[in-house]
Amino acid sequence: MVSTPLYLPIRTLLHLTVCALLFLIAGLRSAPAQSPADIGLSIHERAYLDHKKILRVCVDPSRLPFDGVDEAGNHDGLSKDVFDILARMLNVTMVVPQVDDWDDLMKKAKSRACDVVSQINANDERREFLDFTTPYFYLPLAVVTRYDRIFVEESLQGSGVKFAVIKDDIAIDKLRKKYPDIDLVEVKNNIEAMQMVHDGDVFGYIGAQGAVAFAIQKLDLNKLAVTGSLPLRYELSIASRNDEPYLGSALEKAVRAIDPKEAQSIRDKWIAITIQEVTDHTLIWQLLVVLGTVLMVSLFWNNRLSSANRKIRETLTQLHAAQHQLEDQNKVLQRQSVTDSLSGLYNRLKLDKDIAQEIKRAERSNTPFSLILLDIDHFKQINDTHGHLIGDDVLKEFAALLQSQTRSSDILGRWGGEEFLLLCPDCPLDGAKTRAEDLRTTIAAHTFAHIGPLTASFGVATYHPGEHPNALLKRADLALYRAKEKGRNCVDCS
Numbered sequence: 001m002v003s004t005p006l007y008l009p010i011r012t013l014l015h016l017t018v019c020a021l022l023f024l025i026a027g028l029r030s031a032p033a034q035s036p037a038d039i040g041l042s043i044h045e046r047a048y049l050d051h052k053k054i055l056r057v058c059v060d061p062s063r064l065p066f067d068g069v070d071e072a073g074n075h076d077g078l079s080k081d082v083f084d085i086l087a088r089m090l091n092v093t094m095v096v097p098q099v100d101d102w103d104d105l106m107k108k109a110k111s112r113a114c115d116v117v118s119q120i121n122a123n124d125e126r127r128e129f130l131d132f133t134t135p136y137f138y139l140p141l142a143v144v145t146r147y148d149r150i151f152v153e154e155s156l157q158g159s160g161v162k163f164a165v166i167k168d169d170i171a172i173d174k175l176r177k178k179y180p181d182i183d184l185v186e187v188k189n190n191i192e193a194m195q196m197v198h199d200g201d202v203f204g205y206i207g208a209q210g211a212v213a214f215a216i217q218k219l220d221l222n223k224l225a226v227t228g229s230l231p232l233r234y235e236l237s238i239a240s241r242n243d244e245p246y247l248g249s250a251l252e253k254a255v256r257a258i259d260p261k262e263a264q265s266i267r268d269k270w271i272a273i274t275i276q277e278v279t280d281h282t283l284i285w286q287l288l289v290v291l292g293t294v295l296m297v298s299l300f301w302n303n304r305l306s307s308a309n310r311k312i313r314e315t316l317t318q319l320h321a322a323q324h325q326l327e328d329q330n331k332v333l334q335r336q337s338v339t340d341s342l343s344g345l346y347n348r349l350k351l352d353k354d355i356a357q358e359i360k361r362a363e364r365s366n367t368p369f370s371l372i373l374l375d376i377d378h379f380k381q382i383n384d385t386h387g388h389l390i391g392d393d394v395l396k397e398f399a400a401l402l403q404s405q406t407r408s409s410d411i412l413g414r415w416g417g418e419e420f421l422l423l424c425p426d427c428p429l430d431g432a433k434t435r436a437e438d439l440r441t442t443i444a445a446h447t448f449a450h451i452g453p454l455t456a457s458f459g460v461a462t463y464h465p466g467e468h469p470n471a472l473l474k475r476a477d478l479a480l481y482r483a484k485e486k487g488r489n490c491v492d493c494s
Contacts, residue, residue, distance in 0.1 A: 039089055039257040040481065041250055048246035054093045055247075057083060058105050058114035062189065065270040066137070066208070066236070067119045069096060078270040079118040082136065085262065086238075089254045102168075109239070115247060117239040121170040124388070126239065131248035133255045134417040135235040136263070138347075140336070141171055142209040143228035144197055151204060151228040152325060156182050162202040164193035174232045175206065198223055208234055209271075231341050256477075259470055260352060290315070342392060343399035346413030351421055354411050355469050358425060362463055370432030370462040372422040373476040374439070377455045377488040379418040390450050397448055398456075405442055429462040429493060436460050436491045444489060455489035 041049070059079070061069045068077040075083065075096045087094045097114055099105045108114050110129050122132040143151050143163075155161045158181030165172055167186040175182055185202055187193045193205040209229065238255060240248045291312065338350035346354070358369050376398060383391040395418065402420060406412050411423040422439075424432050436458040443456050459480025463472055475494035483492040 039253045041090075041253060045246045045250040045253075048244070049090055049092055049250060052092065052115075052247070054095055055087075055090075055116055056097050056114045057094045057116045057118055058099055058108055059096050059118050060102050060105055061099055062101065063119070066139075069099075073098065075118075078137070078266055081266045081269070082258070082263070083118060085258055086251070086254045089257060090250060109241070112241055112243070115241055115244070116251070119236045120239045121234055122237055122239075122388075123170060127242075129242060130239040131242045131245065132237040132239050133248070133252045135237045136255045136258065137234075137236040137267075139208045139234040139236060141174075141206055141230040141232045141234070142226050143204045143206055143230065144194065144224055145204040145227045146197065146200075146223050147225055148223075149203065149227075153228070153230070155203070158182075161204075164196050164202045164205040166190060166193065166207065169207075171206065171208075171232065171234065178232060194224060204228075206230070229336060231336055233341060260348070260473070261470060264352075340414040343395055343414045345399050345403070345420070346411065348413065348415055351411070351413040351415065351423065352469070354423055355472070358423060359463065359467075359469060359472075361425075363465065366465075367426055368428045368462055370424045370427045370429060370460060371472060371476045372424065372432055372436045372439070373415065373459045373461075373473075373480045374420050374422070374436070374456045375480055375484070376418040377457055377484075382451055382454075386450060394448055394451060394454070398443075401443065401446055402439065405439055427462075429460065432460045432462060433491060433493050440489065440491055457483040457488045458491040459483055460491060460493040 057075065059069055059075055060067045064077050066077055067079045070076045073096065075094070083094050094116075097108065099108060105114075105117065109117055117130065119137070120126065120130075120132070126132075145151050156163070156175075156179040160183065162183045162185050164185050164187050165175070166189060172184065172186070175184065185196070187196065190205070190207055193202075193207070196202045197205050204227075209226070238251050240251055242248065338346055340347040355371075361367070362369055376394075379391070379394075382394055395414075399414065399420070402412055402422070406422065407424075409425050411425075413421055413423075415421040422435075424435060427435070440456060440458055444453065447453055457480060459476045459478065459482070461472055461476035461479060479492040479494040483490050486492065
């Protein structure tokens with residue numbers, strides 16, 4: 001049999017070439033989200049992770065729902081879901097060495113027996129052997145009391161009322177600084193603390209919101225409830241051994257790249273907190289008994305009616321005062337839920353809601369709006385040189401300077417760490433770029449207390465119709481990244 005050569009027309013060859021290119025492009029577009037290349041890892045960071053391959057993650061075994069291990073010794077809790085995302089981004093395998101308790105964890109971190117600590121608050125002592133990422137989880141302090149007791153913040157200051165806290169908890173320093181006369185009883189764990197509150201040995205227990213609610217449900221202590229929230233919080237970061245700096249910088253990029261919506265979904269899965277508005281039914285029943293007694297006595301002793309009425313009015317006045325106090329406390333809690341405690345600006349949760357509302361308004365009225373994402377240049381050097389207290393003062397002064405330069409219609413908040421976000425309604429890209437340039441000039445001309453001048457970099461993005469909020473934020477973040485790459489103290493638009 002003789003074969004005949006096959007010759008294809010030029011038009012057919014071109015058609016096949018175009019189809020192949022389209023197939024290649026489609027394959028690229030369908031690549032998994034948040035791959036190692038997407039988060040901007042450097043060549044050195046990628047090479048380090050490719051060589052490392054396995055990261056040893058030390059986990060506190062007894063801090064569910066945030067951190068823990070299951071009966072098989074596997075990572076469990078909120079941080080486990082976060083680390084699943086990080087493992088995918090960094091293309092590494094996470095393993096969990098055996099850790100007995102928090103003290104054992106810190107010993108292993110110091111001896112380099114673990115590469116990463118899953119959830120930890122940063123302080124100067126720990127910075128001697130660990131690097132810390134931007135906090136990825138903020139957790140207010142909550143107060144647990146019995147149902148038949150009413151908590152007010154004034155009881156923390158020299159009232160003789162005792163509160164339980166876990167021994168060596170970083171919250172102790174925060175509490176003593178804000179409430180110098182507070183009477184704290186240090187206990188081994190939250191189980192012991194809850195039992196002391198239940199038995200009446202202490203008035204309340206102060207711990208992390210979510211953790212205390214989780215413990216109440218787990219221990220089935222139905223006489224206890226979360227009855228208050230304090231203007232203090234844990235700022236949980238991921239820590240890594242500081243003798244391998246590429247690990248810390250890669251983790252920082254991965255934490256910043258986590259989708260805010262996915263992070264919120266993880267929080268919703270593990271944490272459900274209800275702050276109870278406690279009604280003191282005992283006081284009400286006592287009042288009814290007193291009223292009944294007064295009415296019966298008044299039938300026999302009319303001459304004492306005036307005195308009884310006066311006591312009733314005084315009791316009612318006290319009840320109204322208690323009611324107003326509870327209303328004021330609820331207002332404070334509502335304000336704290338949308339406010340960043342350090343800067344006094346809106347927090348990230350409030351900004352996410354405002355962005356969603358602004359998108360709805362833009363789609364409805366076909367009006368533009370823009371985002372300005374800005375980051376203080378070389379802020380880590382301020383903390384390293386002057387300490388974190390001075391760093392906090394700089395953040396407060398920076399926030400006040402930004403607030404003084406914004407329009408009444410603008411929405412300003414702290415996005416996280418040294419990053420801030422300005423939402424500009426009715427503002428196209430050119431207007432937002434001008435506003436960012438004005439802010440950049442104002443910041444560069446300002447002299448900050450303790451440190452002198454500093455600069456900031458800006459990323460600007462305008463909403464495109466039909467665009468997802470995460471896509472808009474990612475464009476602003478990429479523009480900010482380019483501004484940093486250009487040498488900082490500049491504005492870049494996307």
